[in-house]
Amino acid sequence: xxxxxxxxxxxxxxxxxxxxxxxxxxxxxxxxxxxxxxxxxxxxxxxxxxxxxxxxxxxxxxxxxxxxxxxxxxxxxxxxxxxxxxxxxxxxxxxxxxxxxxxxxxxxxxxxxxxxxxxxxxxxxxxxxxxxxxxxxxxxxxxxxxxxxxxxxxxxxxxxxxxxxxxxxxxxxxxxxxxxxxxxxxxxxxxxxxxxxxxxxxxxxxxxxxxxxxxxxxxxxxxxxxxxxxxxxxxxxxxxxxxxxxxxxxxxxxxxxxxxxxxx
Ligand code: HPA
Numbered sequence: 001x002x003x004x005x006x007x008x009x010x011x012x013x014x015x016x017x018x019x020x021x022x023x024x025x026x027x028x029x030x031x032x033x034x035x036x037x038x039x040x041x042x043x044x045x046x047x048x049x050x051x052x053x054x055x056x057x058x059x060x061x062x063x064x065x066x067x068x069x070x071x072x073x074x075x076x077x078x079x080x081x082x083x084x085x086x087x088x089x090x091x092x093x094x095x096x097x098x099x100x101x102x103x104x105x106x107x108x109x110x111x112x113x114x115x116x117x118x119x120x121x122x123x124x125x126x127x128x129x130x131x132x133x134x135x136x137x138x139x140x141x142x143x144x145x146x147x148x149x150x151x152x153x154x155x156x157x158x159x160x161x162x163x164x165x166x167x168x169x170x171x172x173x174x175x176x177x178x179x180x181x182x183x184x185x186x187x188x189x190x191x192x193x194x195x196x197x198x199x200x201x202x203x204x205x206x207x208x209x210x211x212x213x214x215x216x217x218x219x220x221x222x223x224x225x226x227x228x229x230x231x232x233x234x235x236x237x238x239x240x241x242x243x244x245x246x247x248x249x250x251x252x253x254x255x256x257x258x259x260x261x262x263x264x
Pocket of ligand 1: 173192
């Protein structure tokens with residue numbers, strides 16, 4: 001694999017445990033100051049034979065064994081930095097806070113609201129990396145967002161161009177009152193993992209975007225109780241759409257960076 005090839009990171013959420021369009025080159029364990037991360041390096045080839053190196057991290061571990069509040073977000077981001085990744089797209093399963101955002105809808109996040117409580121939110125906690133206050137006005141990278149949007153429109157994939165994500169601590173789902181409150185705050189979707197991932201990516205100066213797949217209406221919007229099985233079934237049912245979006249995006253990324261190559 002050539003070093004000059006641009007490296008893209010994908011952090012896969014619930015239901016996204018590999019990248020079917022990427023040929024795996026090697027599985028690797030990367031040591032960081034925060035712990036080791038198992039990840040997969042692979043090559044995406046477009047129809048012209050140009051290549052993109054894709055580093056894939058399954059956020060919940062290979063078999064969804066790590067709950068949202070126990071994910072080692074700092075190690076995941078540092079491992080991507082160690083491998084020279086500059087741009088990252090995270091996928092997340094979310095509940096909808098609004099009747100007009102139905103299950104099956106893809107949403108390109110543009111803002112978040114943080115309701116988590118117990119996580120490691122920063123690299124700058126007075127240790128070796130010092131103290132720094134990172135701007136978070138627009139936490140999702142605009143050029144990645146535009147590439148994802150144009151990939152979606154070329155493939156006729158309905159991608160909602162904006163969405164405000166509320167992150168809860170989990171692993172429980174929300175009460176109906178919490179869902180009503182989040183909706184009143186102006187949020188669109190709710191999930192358990194995008195904070196602190198997006199914060200740490202910004203602290204590490206990675207370009208970061210996130211695509212959410214709506215798997216259910218938030219608690220109390222639909223009558224039935226929520227289950228994790230419902231979330232994973234909806235992810236499975238919509239994987240083709242998400243894969244098509246990412247494939248189109250990989251292709252655009254090669255062209256936009258002129259980082260593709262035909263040799264290894
Ligand atoms: N709430 C929180 N996280 C989620 C949901 C939800 O309704 N659906 C998928 N992830």
